[in-house]
Amino acid sequence: MNLTTDLETILNASVPLTVPLLFAGLGEYVAQRAGTFNLSVEGMMLGSAFAAAYGASASGSPVVGLLCGVAAALAIAFVHGNLSHRLQLNTYVVGLSLNVLVLGVTNYLLSTTALDIPGGSAWRIPLLADLPVVGRAFFVQPWVVYLLLPLLLLIWWVRRRRVGLELRAAGDDPVAGDLTGIDVNARRRQALLFCGFCTGIGGAYLSVFQAGSFTSGMTAGRGYIVIAAVIFGGWMLRGVIGACAVFGVAQGLQLALPAIGYSASPQLLAATPYLLALASLAVLGARTRRPLALGQPFAPVR
Amino acid sequence: MTTEVSEPTAAHGGTPAPPPPRGADAAAARLLGSLRSSTRPAIEQVLAFLCFLSLGIGVGLLLGWATGHDPGVILRDLFQGSIGDSVSIGYTLTAAAPLLLVAVGAVVCMRAGQFNIGQEGQVTLGAIGAGFVVFFVDAPGPVVIALAFAAAAAAGAAWALLAALLKFGRGVDIVVSSLLLVFLAEQLLTALISGDGPLHDKGDAGSLGSGTASQSPRVPEKAMLPSIDVLGVAVPFAFVLALAVAVLVAWFLSSAHAGYRLRILGHNPTVAGTIGISASRLGSLAVAASGALAGAAGAAILTGQSFQLNPGVASSIGWNGLLIALAARTNAGVSVLLALVFGAMVAGGGLLGGDGIPVDIVNVITAAIVVALLCPPVLLAAVRRRRLRRSVKVA
Numbered sequence: 200m201n202l203t204t205d206l207e208t209i210l211n212a213s214v215p216l217t218v219p220l221l222f223a224g225l226g227e228y229v230a231q232r233a234g235t236f237n238l239s240v241e242g243m244m245l246g247s248a249f250a251a252a253y254g255a256s257a258s259g260s261p262v263v264g265l266l267c268g269v270a271a272a273l274a275i276a277f278v279h280g281n282l283s284h285r286l287q288l289n290t291y292v293v294g295l296s297l298n299v300l301v302l303g304v305t306n307y308l309l310s311t312t313a314l315d316i317p318g319g320s321a322w323r324i325p326l327l328a329d330l331p332v333v334g335r336a337f338f339v340q341p342w343v344v345y346l347l348l349p350l351l352l353l354i355w356w357v358r359r360r361r362v363g364l365e366l367r368a369a370g371d372d373p374v375a376g377d378l379t380g381i382d383v384n385a386r387r388r389q390a391l392l393f394c395g396f397c398t399g400i401g402g403a404y405l406s407v408f409q410a411g412s413f414t415s416g417m418t419a420g421r422g423y424i425v426i427a428a429v430i431f432g433g434w435m436l437r438g439v440i441g442a443c444a445v446f447g448v449a450q451g452l453q454l455a456l457p458a459i460g461y462s463a464s465p466q467l468l469a470a471t472p473y474l475l476a477l478a479s480l481a482v483l484g485a486r487t488r489r490p491l492a493l494g495q496p497f498a499p500v501r
Numbered sequence: 502m503t504t505e506v507s508e509p510t511a512a513h514g515g516t517p518a519p520p521p522p523r524g525a526d527a528a529a530a531r532l533l534g535s536l537r538s539s540t541r542p543a544i545e546q547v548l549a550f551l552c553f554l555s556l557g558i559g560v561g562l563l564l565g566w567a568t569g570h571d572p573g574v575i576l577r578d579l580f581q582g583s584i585g586d587s588v589s590i591g592y593t594l595t596a597a598a599p600l601l602l603v604a605v606g607a608v609v610c611m612r613a614g615q616f617n618i619g620q621e622g623q624v625t626l627g628a629i630g631a632g633f634v635v636f637f638v639d640a641p642g643p644v645v646i647a648l649a650f651a652a653a654a655a656a657g658a659a660w661a662l663l664a665a666l667l668k669f670g671r672g673v674d675i676v677v678s679s680l681l682l683v684f685l686a687e688q689l690l691t692a693l694i695s696g697d698g699p700l701h702d703k704g705d706a707g708s709l710g711s712g713t714a715s716q717s718p719r720v721p722e723k724a725m726l727p728s729i730d731v732l733g734v735a736v737p738f739a740f741v742l743a744l745a746v747a748v749l750v751a752w753f754l755s756s757a758h759a760g761y762r763l764r765i766l767g768h769n770p771t772v773a774g775t776i777g778i779s780a781s782r783l784g785s786l787a788v789a790a791s792g793a794l795a796g797a798a799g800a801a802i803l804t805g806q807s808f809q810l811n812p813g814v815a816s817s818i819g820w821n822g823l824l825i826a827l828a829a830r831t832n833a834g835v836s837v838l839l840a841l842v843f844g845a846m847v848a849g850g851g852l853l854g855g856d857g858i859p860v861d862i863v864n865v866i867t868a869a870i871v872v873a874l875l876c877p878p879v880l881l882a883a884v885r886r887r888r889l890r891r892s893v894k895v896a
Contacts, residue, residue: 236676288875291618291676292827296871299820303864304564310859311568423684430677466692473681473688477667480678484671494676 203332205459209448210336212455215409217447218344219244222401223425224443225350226394228436231429233390234370234383236494238294239279241422242301243395247272247402249305252413256314261407264316265343268403269396275301276395280388287496298422306415316411341408346400354436366390370490373497383497398422427476434489446472550835550874554842557870561862570858579863582852583845591728591735592851595805597844598739599624599798603822604829604836605747606794610661611831612754613787614767619664619679620795621819622686623657627799628814629690630656632700632717635724635804642723649724650742650800657796658789660686665788669781675788683819691715691812700810717810726805739801744837746794751833763787795819821867828874839874843867 223240230237250271255264279297283290322345324338357363368376369386376383405421406413424446431445432438449471456463480487562572583593603620610617630652638645664679693700695715702718728735753760766773766783773780798818807814821843829835850863 238680282872282876286876289827291616292824292875293872295618295820296824296868296875299817299824299864300868300872303861303866303868306861307564307859307865308568310861420684420687423680427681427684430681464692466688466695469691470685470688473684477678477681477685480673480681481667481671484673494674 207332207336208459209451209455210333212458213448213451214336214340216450217444218340218347219401219405219409219421220425220428220443220447221347221440222350222404223398223422224428224432224439225347225354226397226401227425227429228432228434228439229354229366229397230390230394231434231493232370232490233366233387234373234490234492234495234497235279235283235290235387235391235394236294237279237391237394238291238422238426239275239297239301240294240394240398240425241418241420242294242298243272243275243398244402244405244422245298245305245416245418246275246301247399248406248417249308249413251399251403252314252316252406253308253312255316255407256312259317261317264407265400265403268407269399272395272399272402273392274395276391276398277388280391283496284384284387284391287498289496290494302416305413309413309415314413316407316413341404343400343404343408350397350400351440358436367490369497370492373492373495377497377499383499387497424472427472430487430489431472431476431479433479433483433487442472442475445475550838553873553876554870557873558866560869560873561866564865565858565862570856574856575853575858575862578852578856578858579846579849582849587734589848591737592848593841593844594734594740595737595844596847597840598737598743598805599801599818600822600825600843601740601743601747601837601840602798602801603795603819604825604840605743605750605833606791606798607823607826608754608829608831608833608836609750609763609794610787610791611826612767613763613784614770615665615668615784615788615791616676617661617664617679617788617791618676618823619661619682619819620791620823621815621817622679622683623660623792623795624799624802624815624819624822625683625686625690626660627653627657627796628803628810629693629700629799630654630796631800631803632693632810635720636700636718645724646726646738646804649804650797653796653800653803654793655796657799658793661788661792661795662785665785669785687812690810690814694810694812715812720804720808724804725808726801737805739805742797743801743840746797747833747837754833795822798822817864824868824871828871839870842870 223244227237227240230240247268251264251268253264254267255261258264275297279290279293282288282293320341321339322342328334328338330338357366365376365381366386366389368379368381369383369390373383376386402418406417410417425443428442428446429439432440432442449468452463453465453468558576562575565575566572582589584590603624606623607617607620631649634649634652635645638648640648660682661679664675664682667673667678668675692698694717695701700717702714702716726738728737729741730736754764762773762778763783765776766778766780766787770780773783799815802814802816802818803810807816822840825836825839825843829839846863846867850860853860853862
């Protein structure tokens with residue numbers, strides 16, 4: 200056993216597990232910065248994973264599957280946004296009930312349909328794929344993975360634009376935002392829709408491009424890991440990306456460590472995201488840089 | 502429905518108000534205020550309840566119909582399996598008991614303004630605590646059961662207190678910390694019942710998957726919950742306990758002095774502070790109480806339903822109990838009703854499989870019921886806001 204191959208094994212196991220976290224993490228980051236503590240990200244991911252599997256299986260095309268997945272996640276985001284930012288229903292309650300609802304619906308539909316998902320091929324980026332250690336892990340992946348780059352650039356670009364400022368105002372101080380003429384609730388709904396869009400790609404990746412199947416409750420709490428990642432990342436873009444990477448590696452290690460001859464408690468590794476998030480909250484306490492109005496409904500009085 | 506739905510928030514009032522409290526918990530507290538004030542035991546309230554209840558069931562039936570099953574068959578199975586005969590009623594009560602325990606606990610902490618949503622984890626911890634007693638304590642049956650419930654309540658309360666400690670010690674929103682603790686509890690349970698864990702089934706019982714699967718041994722016969730015969734129906738002990746707790750909590754919140762202080766804390770923390778109520782002490786107590794009840798639900802599940810610890814032993818009972826409490830607008834009496842409805846759905850779901858209908862439709866129905874029950878007050882509030890806005894525009 201030498202270090203290079205071990206590292207390669209770990210990376211090969213971790214990268215596919217990090218990708219869905221990153222997609223959903225980017226979405227959840229935007230939603231939380233706009234002031235929605237979005238619990239339904241788990242439901243969005245599960246719903247989109249199922250819809251993508253169904254769409255790909257019915258049409259025989261992974262692209263159609265991806266579109267179906269994104270549409271399903273957008274639909275859940277739309278319902279969540281309208282219930283909590285139009286009707287002012289509490290966002291935690293909406294998120295939790297949507298998660299239960301989506302879990303029930305997908306389990307129900309799964310047992311009434313037979314899925315046959317077409318296999319997709321991985322893209323091989325020339326030259327880069329031949330790099331030692333990182334080559335196979337980062338540059339031989341299904342094409343969906345590379346959608347992360349434009350999404351990331353979009354968020355990074357939008358952050359410094361007017362829209363980005365308005366979104367953050369909706370999350371930090373909705374009253375002041377409202378007074379300057381921002382439609383706070385509309386911005387929050389849009390942020391949720393964006394979260395649905397990103398999470399939808401992540402869910403579709405999970406079922407169609409990575410696993411090639413859909414199993415009951417296959418997201419297995421990834422949505423909650425993403426929430427932990429946003430918390431552990433301190434509600435900062437680079438923090439969230441880093442946290443997703445750390446949590447993805449923690450998941451990858453569960454697979455990779457036995458393969459390279461080490462043993463570690465899989466439960467401890469699985470608990471890492473929550474432990475780290477709790478620890479960061481406990482250490483920072485009230486000094487965390489969370490959006491000031493996170494989770495608060497806003498009712499304009501005009 | 503009633504007229505008074507949401508209390509005016511600081512933004513609504515004309516007088517100079519203090520700046521609205523910040524943070525996720527403050528928001529949650531405001532929601533609870535609005536939920537509470539819409540609870541009125543009027544006939545129209547009951548009618549609306551039934552109306553939205555059937556709306557939720559209707560959504561489930563619609564899904565069944567859309568996937569090619571006869572809604573009539575689904576409905577018949579649900580009724581037959583839940584209240585069809587005395588055995589079915591026993592099943593319904595068995596399923597309702599842990600849900601009711603969790604829901605009543607959630608009512609207590611919600612009324613105190615503590616938005617603890619980690620019941621699922623507290624149930625898991627309760628099951629672990631009960632497991633340690635059931636598998637390691639050698640004593641007569643009733644003693645083991647009593648000890649199991651005590652250990653479960655203590656474990657659930659301790660897990661909930663962790664969240665309370667983070668809130669009052671470090672200022673962490675209890676919503677966030679209790680949620681994260683749910684998933685830690687899951688991993689803790691899995692670690693305890695797999696591999697070298699102390700609760701792992703070592704495989705001498707000869708039951709399915711023993712020795713290899715992540716599961717505990719089966720609960721010994723003597724530690725299984727007894728039931729009481731009432732008019733031919735075997736009423737499980739856990740349900741009697743849950744009902745007694747629900748009545749006690751309803752009385753405590755409406756009539757006891759401490760319950761009144763609890764409600765003040767939930768309604769207006771500023772006033773509570775002024776009259777000398779310690780938010781950290783009373784709030785922590787309320788959270789611990791809710792955790793203890795959720796833990797007791799874990800014991801009820803282990804000794805009354807699953808008879809074995811496995812990774813999914815809490816099986817969403819924590820989430821559903823929490824949703825029951827919220828859909829019941831943090832009212833203990835309505836919680837009893839809703840827990841019975843949920844229990845009936847779970848029990849009725851048992852018959853669906855025989856007709857080739859996936860049992861998961863039950864989860865769709867219960868989630869739809871929750872959403873349907875939450876909607877009326879906010880719909881009314883939205884209508885009122887719109888009317889207000891229009892009248893302001895005219896003037």
